[in-house]
Amino acid sequence: MDQIAVTAIGVLFAVSTLALLALGLAIIFGMMGVLNLAQGEFLMLGAYTVLIATARGLPVWIGILLAPFVVGMIGIVLERAIIRFLYGRPLDTMLATWGLSLVLVGVVTVVMGPTTEGVATPLGSVEIGRYGVSVYRLVVIAISVATVLAVYVVLRHTRIGMIARATMQMPRLVAASGIEPQIVYAATFGVGAALAGLAGAVMAPLTGVVPSMGLAFIAKIFITVMVGGPTVLLGTASAAGTLGVVESAVAYASTPIYGQVAMLLVALVLLRLLPNGMSGLWRRGL
Amino acid sequence: MAARLVRQTELAGWASGALAVAALPQVLSLFQVVQVTVFLIFAMLALSLDFIWGIAGILSFGQAALFGIGGYLYGIVGIDLGSTILGLPAAMLGSAAVAALIGYVAFYGRVGSMYLAVVTLTVTLILYQVMGSTADPKYAIGDARLGGYNGMANVPSLSFAGAGQALGPAEFFYVVGGVLFLALAFCLTLARSSYGRILQGIRENEPRMELLGYDVRWRKLLAFVIAAAVAGLSGALFASWGNFINPEVFSLPQAALVVIWVLVGGRGTLWGPILGTFVVQYLTSLLGTAGASYTTIALGGVLVGVVLLFRRGLAPALSEGIGRLLRLGTAAIAGRK
Numbered sequence: 001m002d003q004i005a006v007t008a009i010g011v012l013f014a015v016s017t018l019a020l021l022a023l024g025l026a027i028i029f030g031m032m033g034v035l036n037l038a039q040g041e042f043l044m045l046g047a048y049t050v051l052i053a054t055a056r057g058l059p060v061w062i063g064i065l066l067a068p069f070v071v072g073m074i075g076i077v078l079e080r081a082i083i084r085f086l087y088g089r090p091l092d093t094m095l096a097t098w099g100l101s102l103v104l105v106g107v108v109t110v111v112m113g114p115t116t117e118g119v120a121t122p123l124g125s126v127e128i129g130r131y132g133v134s135v136y137r138l139v140v141i142a143i144s145v146a147t148v149l150a151v152y153v154v155l156r157h158t159r160i161g162m163i164a165r166a167t168m169q170m171p172r173l174v175a176a177s178g179i180e181p182q183i184v185y186a187a188t189f190g191v192g193a194a195l196a197g198l199a200g201a202v203m204a205p206l207t208g209v210v211p212s213m214g215l216a217f218i219a220k221i222f223i224t225v226m227v228g229g230p231t232v233l234l235g236t237a238s239a240a241g242t243l244g245v246v247e248s249a250v251a252y253a254s255t256p257i258y259g260q261v262a263m264l265l266v267a268l269v270l271l272r273l274l275p276n277g278m279s280g281l282w283r284r285g286l
Numbered sequence: 287m288a289a290r291l292v293r294q295t296e297l298a299g300w301a302s303g304a305l306a307v308a309a310l311p312q313v314l315s316l317f318q319v320v321q322v323t324v325f326l327i328f329a330m331l332a333l334s335l336d337f338i339w340g341i342a343g344i345l346s347f348g349q350a351a352l353f354g355i356g357g358y359l360y361g362i363v364g365i366d367l368g369s370t371i372l373g374l375p376a377a378m379l380g381s382a383a384v385a386a387l388i389g390y391v392a393f394y395g396r397v398g399s400m401y402l403a404v405v406t407l408t409v410t411l412i413l414y415q416v417m418g419s420t421a422d423p424k425y426a427i428g429d430a431r432l433g434g435y436n437g438m439a440n441v442p443s444l445s446f447a448g449a450g451q452a453l454g455p456a457e458f459f460y461v462v463g464g465v466l467f468l469a470l471a472f473c474l475t476l477a478r479s480s481y482g483r484i485l486q487g488i489r490e491n492e493p494r495m496e497l498l499g500y501d502v503r504w505r506k507l508l509a510f511v512i513a514a515a516v517a518g519l520s521g522a523l524f525a526s527w528g529n530f531i532n533p534e535v536f537s538l539p540q541a542a543l544v545v546i547w548v549l550v551g552g553r554g555t556l557w558g559p560i561l562g563t564f565v566v567q568y569l570t571s572l573l574g575t576a577g578a579s580y581t582t583i584a585l586g587g588v589l590v591g592v593v594l595l596f597r598r599g600l601a602p603a604l605s606e607g608i609g610r611l612l613r614l615g616t617a618a619i620a621g622r623k
Contacts, residue, residue: 099589
């Protein structure tokens with residue numbers, strides 16, 4: 001019984017963090033059609049925000065709160081400086097953001113050094129029967145679920161969300177209504193970057209912080225967003241649900257590396273069967 | 287008249303290339319010969335990417351991974367069977383088989399071009415982690431230990447006469463140069479055949495080619511597999527060159543490097559990326575003394591800059607610019623008269 005509960009928490013953790021990690025890219029890709037290869041580096045920047053904050057004596061939670069703002073600002077600057085010239089050229093955008101990712105890793109390595117730094121995991125653990133479960137992991141699950149819900153509410157039920165969705169469908173009509181689409185693009189990219197910053201910050205106490213840490217996540221994130229398809233929330237949630245279960249199941253049975261391999265194989269099969277992603281099954285939705 | 291001029295220019299190009307390859311080992315020091323050999327090997331990898339990207343319009347981020355698979359297979363066959371000659375076809379077939387699997391899913395599932403780029407990138411990233419996790423001695427195929435991030439050592443050098451009689455640096459240089467020439471000729475011939483014309487048609491307008499009755503699926507798959515075989519062969523030569531292969535070939539900077547070679551050399555020319563490789567690798571070797579991070583920053587910057595400023599690549603933009611200057615110059619002289 002205890003073991004089932006602990007395993008269930010493990011699977012839930014895998015699924016919800018996968019959704020949180022992928023959410024930023026899903027927004028940038030789903031709404032703008034931009035496949036941002038520097039997304040892993042946005043995660044890394046979020047983690048470094050926490051590292052620097054704790055090194056200055058601030059609590060971890062303040063660092064986690066700061067990260068989305070810091071990385072969101074960086075995202076907006078990069079969108080204005082580089083990405084905006086490449087709309088409508090998806091492959092060129094991929095190449096440019098790839099270059100960006102190399103530059104970010106290089107710059108952070110030069111500034112902060114190539115070593116892995118740790119951030120102490122807060123909150124300790126609780127006992128479930130004979131097993132100890134980290135409370136922080138439970139908090140991460142809660143943060144992930146809350147973030148996905150918040151994004152849903154904003155996109156679906158607020159004026160800002162409506163403007164964002166309208167801009168992606170028909171930018172000229174939005175422009176004719178007196179709203180500058182360029183501002184919406186910059187803001188959307190910034191939100192995608194901010195969510196990556198939050199995800200990276202949340203993961204920092206669990207994984208350690210190193211300039212190349214984006215690499216560990218980027219494969220999973222891309223697979224999730226590809227399998228999810230262009231529908232931002234439904235796709236990400238269903239893909240994270242499927243792939244997270246596959247990954248954690250195989251990882252329990254063997255090693256985390258094989259978990260990723262299994263995830264990739266399942267994703268290839270799913271892509272062959274559902275070229276439009278899992279959200280293609282529903283046709284409509286968010 | 288114009289066609290004859292083109293033919294003559296091309297013949298001159300081949301002749302000067304052959305002359306350069308033939309003469310280099312006589313002129314250069316041993317270290318430089320070894321250095322240029324690896325440039326030639328990388329150039330073949332760039333050629334393979336240009337064949338699918340420049341001719342067929344399929345952007346794959348996985349050429350470096352196929353290169354790495356070829357290298358590992360060459361090492362395994364060379365160590366276990368003791369025959370380096372068998373290692374070359376094994377590498378080509380192995381890389382081609384992996385590409386066939388990925389290509390089947392992608393092209394027969396009709397996933398978009400971005401999806402293919404992402405799938406190939408993901409395969410590369412996962413191979414990096416998988417090969418990196420094989421440090422334990424139990425991960426061995428026969429006598430060939432995979433070795434984790436430290437890589438596979440003791441890969442035998444290419445030899446035609448049997449073990450223990452490996453080719454010298456200059457001989458190996460000639461073999462690599464010859465193979466590169468053959469690969470270039472093969473790709474050029476293919477690009478100019480009716481099959482190549484169809485590939486270019488697919489690059490320009492895929493729905494139109496389908497409506498004209500061409501089955502684009504197997505044609506794209508075939509192009510992908512051919513390019514993979516070329517990449518696998520160059521990977522095998524690379525493993526033979528350094529007697530060594532490690533998971534760095536599956537790393538993101540390495541995968542980006544291949545794209546940069548082609549972008550700098552100019553897409554779709556097939557010979558341009560060969561020059562691009564030489565230019566980029568020479569400049570990187572100059573930068574190398576400053577530290578790996580600075581090289582990464584420079585490469586990333588080049589990638590961003592080329593995409594933003596020169597859509598068709600650096601070399602075409604340069605030759606266009608020079609052509610415009612020349613025309614301006616002649617016009618100015620004519621005007622003064």
